Amino acid sequence: MVFLNIYLLGGLALLGVPVVLHFWMRQKPRRLPFPAFRFLRQRSVVNRRRMRLQHLLLLALRMLVLAALCFAIAQPKLFLPRAAAKWFGLSSPRPAAAVFVFDVSYRMEYRVGGLSRLDDARQRALDLLHNLPAESQVAVLDTGADGADDEADEDWIPSLAQVRSRINGLRLRPIRAPLVRQIEKAADLLAKAGQAGEPSSRMLYVFSDRTAASWDVAEAKRIKLPDGVQAAYIDLGVDQPRDLGVEKIEASPLVVAPGGAVTVTIDIRAVGADFDVNLLCQIDNDAKPASRRIKMTAGKDREVFVLKAPTPVRPAGAGDEVITESHQITVKFNTLDDRAFKDDLAHDNIRFATFQVRDDPKRQGRQILTLADDPKAAHIWKAALDAYAITNPTNGVHCDLRTASDAANFGLKELRPYRVVCLFQTAKRLPEPFWQALAKYVLDGGGLVIVPPGEELSRDQLAAWNKDAETAKLLPARLKGIADAPPDGHVYWSDFNANHPLTRPFHQWLRQGVDFAAEELRPSVNRYWKVEPIENGRAIAAYADESKSPALVERTLGEGRVIQFTTVLDAREIGPNRQWTNFWTLQSFGLVLVNEACKYVAGEAPMEQLNFRCSDPVMLNLPAAAPRGVYHLDAPDPDLTESERSITVAEGDNTVDVRAASAPGQYALFNPSRNRVAAFSLNVAPEESRLDRLPAKDIEAALGAGSVLTPQPGATLNDALREHGQDAAASQLPAAPVSLLPLLMMLTLLFLTFEGLLANRFYERTSR
DSSP states (O other): OEETTGGGGGGGGGGHHHHHHHHHHOOOOOOOOOSOHHHHHHHHHHHHHHHHHHHHHHHHHHHHHHHHHHHHHTOEEEEEOHHHHHHTTOOOOOOOEEEEEEOOSGGGGOEETTEEHHHHHHHHHHHHHHTSOTTOEEEEEETTOOSSSOGGGGSOBSOHHHHHHHHHTOOOOOOSSOHHHHHHHHHHHHHHHHHHTOOSOEEEEEEEOOBGGGOOHHHHTTOOOOTTEEEEEEEOOOSSOOEEEEEEEEEEOSEEOTTOEEEEEEEEEEESSOEEEEEEEEETTOSSOEEEEEEEOSEEEEEEEEEEOOOOOOOTTOTTOOEEEEEEEEEEEEOTTSOBOOOSOOGGGEEEEEEEEEEOTTOOSOEEEEEESSTTTTHHHHHHHHHHHHHOTTTOOEEEEEEGGGGGGOOHHHHTTOSEEEEESOOSOOOHHHHHHHHHHHHTTOEEEEEOOOTTSOHHHHHHHHHHHHHTTOOSEEEEEEEEOOTTOOEEBOOOOTTSTTTHHHHHHHHTTOGGGSGGGOOEESEEEEEEEOTTOEEEEEBSSTTOOEEEEEEEETTEEEEEESSOOSOOEEETTEESBSTTSSSSHHHHHHHHHHHHHTTOSOSSOOEEETTSOOEEEOOTTOOOEEEEEEOSOTTOOHHHHEEEEOTTOOEEEOTTOOSSEEEEEEOTTSOEEEEEEEEOOGGGGOOOBOOHHHHHHHHOTTOEEOOOTTOOHHHHHHHTTOSOOGGGSOOEEEEOHHHHHHHHHHHHHHHHHHHHHHHHHHHO
């Protein structure tokens, strides 16, 4: 027996009050003179005995009333065997603690018999919920929770009605909290519930499809279920799935000139069957999309389309203003008779991409002007640019290499036809009129790349070099001095920024295993300039030395961009078999870096990301002149409310956080005047389309033997739980708690009633 308010048993001390009153106020027989004294004495003895019994009985009843009242308010509970409690009709279901964990990734859209895996999970969870006692603790977690907007995920849900609403509201969402992490969180909740000692049982229910992509075997080793927790992994997957899907789409380049070529690379995967369909690739709402018939057996394939970029319509009065226009690509399957293709997993039948067309009337050529003190030193620079231009004639740029002394022949008019100007290791001073023309060229949208000279730059020349570039407001960072790597080592490039347009491709290529991702080919320098960024100069890449010295520094000037390297780019040596850099040895890093830097300053890399995964945060840059007010998001998600589609841009905001963008599709952002200012695409991550099955033993290693349950068609989940011993028999359950409060209250009323009746009867006789 336990007491909820055991301290109230101190009221039992009041049992002494009736005893004290009994001895203090007990009646004494009146003395009456009477002749027949002998008979009265005998009657007196009888009366005293009778009165003593009456008073003792009343005393006992009054003490029982107080005792019953004290026990009642202390709320005792008696634990009886379940069978005995049920036989006496005293038991009620004891509250349990249960955590439901749902996989809501897009894989759960897979349909069997017209029912998606998520719909099946929802129905089975509601059946389990129906069998839980009314006061049970329940929490609902899902893989789409990001911890910011899902308060219901943080703790127990107050009522079962709210739990039902939460389960019914589950929908497909990109993975933000992996399944294993949510199971760890569920284990913590159940551990805390067990410490409170209230629930009769603690249960963990996981609803997923047992695919390899849904379960991280290494991270699952960290799962530690508390003792006494029963775990059930409800396997809703299919052993032999059938699916044809587009795993990935990539458009290149992301910024192209009008009429330029856009290469669309499409990765396709087929599972469980052969397919014969048409693959369509469409720009915007083109009535005649590019089409190709594909025959797929189980496995992977790659298709490539080369599309012609549209030409923007220039508004009246635009003159030679640069016009940038976004366009969106849709890739999808059609049947051979031109109907929409359908299979059991719908979301991967279509993919999306966005690119930009940049119309710059002043710079329609594909040339870069390179000025160098020694043209021979720039030979490797020119070779890198020309090699790329030969293999990529649409997107590459040809190098026009001149000596630095030719700078006097270039005014603004002569500079304008070039996409980019490069000052390649120019230690000699350039004419002031050239600096002025170059500044106007950049202000007007031209690109500038600065490669510093090396040891040939004397102390006096260094001061003049910094001064000339600073005076023209073209220098991103001031050169301070040359630094060397340790004699027995190198200074490597640090991680590449995934959020900057220039370094983002390098970040992705390293993850894909490009050649310079190998440890022995990592980009490194043995000698480099220490620099100090000035004004609006900012480092966009750094070395991995102690001070994180800048490797690339950027500056914007008007509509143009300036990129400054902090090392020479020729192949000069500083010792036996030791060069300034390893960019040109046995790897492609130097070739790629040079071309990506030139494309970036030429405006052929977007200033912002255009293509996202559904789980990525979407941040868009706003020009300083962009109007303030309420922007409107055109989104494919029909569940978004008007308030979610409306984004307020206040004074001082230079970015827009598009939090409502999570569903796959094409998006557009309109300013308060209803003019489109941005467009982007969202796609589901490729792993959310992969249906490869995971062995059940990998899951049971974390959740316990027999924890993976596969409900049979037509059978309820409760049947599956009973078959696997997850539904404990009554004899195995803890003793049933029986509350004695109702019984004690009834006894208190009974004692009070009986005491009142006896007291009235006794005292009535006494008064007579």
